[in-house]
Amino acid sequence: MPVFESFREAFGRALVEIGEKNEDVVVLDADVKDSTKTIYFEKAFPDRFFQMGISEQDLISTAAGFAIAGKIPVASAFAAFMMRAWEQIRNTVARDNLNVKIVATHSGFSDFMDGSSHQSLEDIALMRVLPNMHVIVPADAHATGILLSQMIEREGPFYMRLGRDYAVKVYDEEELKIGNAEILKEGEDVFLLACGPMVSVALEVAEKLKDLSIGVADFHTIKPFDEETLLKIARKANLIITLEEHSIFGGFGGAVAEILSENMPRRVIRIGTRDFGKSSRDYLTLLDFYGLSSDKIARKIVEVV
Amino acid sequence: MSESLVNSSLDNKLREMLSEVRNFHLGSSVTCLEILKAVMAKKRERDVVILSKGHSAPAFYVILSELGLLSGEELKSFADLNGLPSHVIRGLPFIEVSSGSLGQGLSVANGIALASRIEGEERNIYVILGDGELDEGQIWEAAMSSSHYRLDNVVAIVDRNFRQLTGKTEEIMSKEPLVDKWKAFGWEAFEVENKAEKILKLLYELDRIKGRPKVVIASWKM
Incomplete structure (x- = not known):
């Protein structure tokens, strides 16, 4: 739980x-x-x-x-x-x-x-x-x-x-370090790169799609970006998907796409928002409305894989 | 610092320097020269001077050269790629904070004053503002903060030259009644003619006023 x-x-x-x-x-x-x-x-x-x-x-x-x-x-x-x-x-x-x-x-x-x-x-x-x-x-x-x-x-x-x-809760007593992304789960079919609250959502998604080999990484430091870990992940994963509670334009997914396009050109799917938000009586309903719930993300992954 | 600054005639030096760059922000610098002379003459070692109206950088450079801190060669390098920056930046002599973007210097002064209070350090923080700069809303946010925290070591000097970029201040955006505005914000406010010796005399008198921030409106035509 x-x-x-x-x-x-x-x-x-x-x-x-x-x-x-x-x-x-x-x-x-x-x-x-x-x-x-x-x-x-x-x-x-x-x-x-x-x-x-x-x-x-x-x-x-x-x-x-x-x-x-x-x-x-x-x-x-x-x-x-x-x-x-x-x-x-x-x-x-x-x-x-x-x-x-x-x-x-x-x-x-x-x-x-x-x-x-x-x-x-x-x-x-x-x-x-x-x-x-x-x-x-x-x-x-x-x-x-x-x-x-x-x-x-x-x-x-x-x-x-x-x-x-x-x-x-994602971490117990792990020693996180500014500048170093954390690989939380290894996987080969899809690698979910996330930041902020979307890290726990990414772990949920991986849990829901047990038939696929899904990796999850937490990029808590967006600047300076841990390019080394990103390229290491990109070398072995078939598909990179970024998750952020933020616009896909210029945000975390944008940073990932910029780095990969210059160093290791490949498809990156950015999941995030494209519009302004709206009011809601609870947080999870809103996440789901914008396609950021683990259910919606899992469905999207099944569509694209 | 050197009181002889007050009597120095630096106007021609400034005009000569700016003639090479199509009189870049000359107006803003000419009226600021007298203020800077007075402030730099009054400044003690631990005092801080913030040139919030960064457009007057040329006037500041002329003062620095008069103090022997910039060579004639360096003055000539104004706005050159490897020369003096067109607006002051952190790292130049006496410059603690970069400017160029208007409206921020008074808030920065408040931060320095509050930090100095924690340390029990006695120092004045002089902030030079343009009258056009007073259009910026942040000035009035900061003016509230200075009086809320009773920062009596913050001294603002307004270069009241009645001009801003595209016209006369009272036509672009009325500033008057300016003294009343500052007073309403909890400041001690004074008007003085824009002459270095008069400004300097007033700055010494201001040291005796405690409990409130102080503003000097240095008027170009009075």
Whole structure:
């Protein structure tokens, strides 16, 4: 039976642990601390928590100031609205290669009730295109904590993309490492490459299609991309399919297609979204509507294989 | 820093430098020169200067050359592929943050001021803004943050030259009543003629005001 955890709970708790170890870490919020769970950090370290109000542009540039002064700022807000500060991220954070850690929550369809305005399906593409930026998309609660702590220790700008609550457990105590994709299951007929919550969906798909030999890999680091592992997989798998809770244009599947087209031209099927989202009373219904449930993906694989 | 800056005449040097590049952002630089002279004369070692209106980079380079930090040869390399960048970038003397994109410098100043507060470090952060730049909404987000956190070591200086790219400021987007706007946002606001010695005198007086951020509207025609 799947074990359910929460991305934002994992983020909020990990941030407190990191704050205890590293006094330079400060947290900036855009009036969503209850939702992103940075409220735990505020309670633990009120002097290192800064409320910026509902103003994402000011949030990012103020974080840049903290980084210039030698602090390690974690700027957190909803992914959809963090993109309002894309130009600030581009022109100040990325261009000056500043040590700003952006953690964007409620990405993909995870904010199912709020609908298309709140559902961020473009942010991987928008962040991936920026020089100097690192892009991390953890698959579950454990990955969130371990990758967060690594990105705080590393120098430079990072964008971490998190869902809200629905985090199916993928890992126990594995030592994940930024920059290294994880092969979770070997397979020859089809290899499912996934990031974020789609990793657990990919494992479900493999479970459902027992007649096929299906491999699954978690590409939690989208930038810098683990080209070596991708090419190793591509060399042996008959068909590559990418899964992302994000637009197929310019996102994770786009990155895979770019690398393979130059190094090992072959067919890649990108599964993701092509449109804006919509509101729904629950997350799984929405995933299914957009063809991202394990049932829909399994059906698609049977069609193409 | 060197108070003799205030009395130096750098206008011709600036015009000469920009004549070679079809007077690139000359207007923005000419009116910023007096402000930069005053700010750089006032700046103590730990103080930070943010040129939020990055378009005035040429004026800043002329000041750096006057301080002996850039050679005449380097000044001539303005906007050349391997020369001085057309807008200031991080890594140049005194430049902590790149600009060129308007509206971000005040937020960055707030971040530096808040971090300095944690460290118990006393320093002023001077931010030079354009009057046209005040059209950017982020300026007013940041203005709220400065007063919310009572950042009395943040000093904004507005280059009030009444011009922006395509016309007069009051025709493009009205700025007045400008002093009242800043006051309404919780700032101590002052108007001064755009003359280096007058700006410098005011900057010294501002050090005595505690509890609120301060803005100087340096007017070109008063």
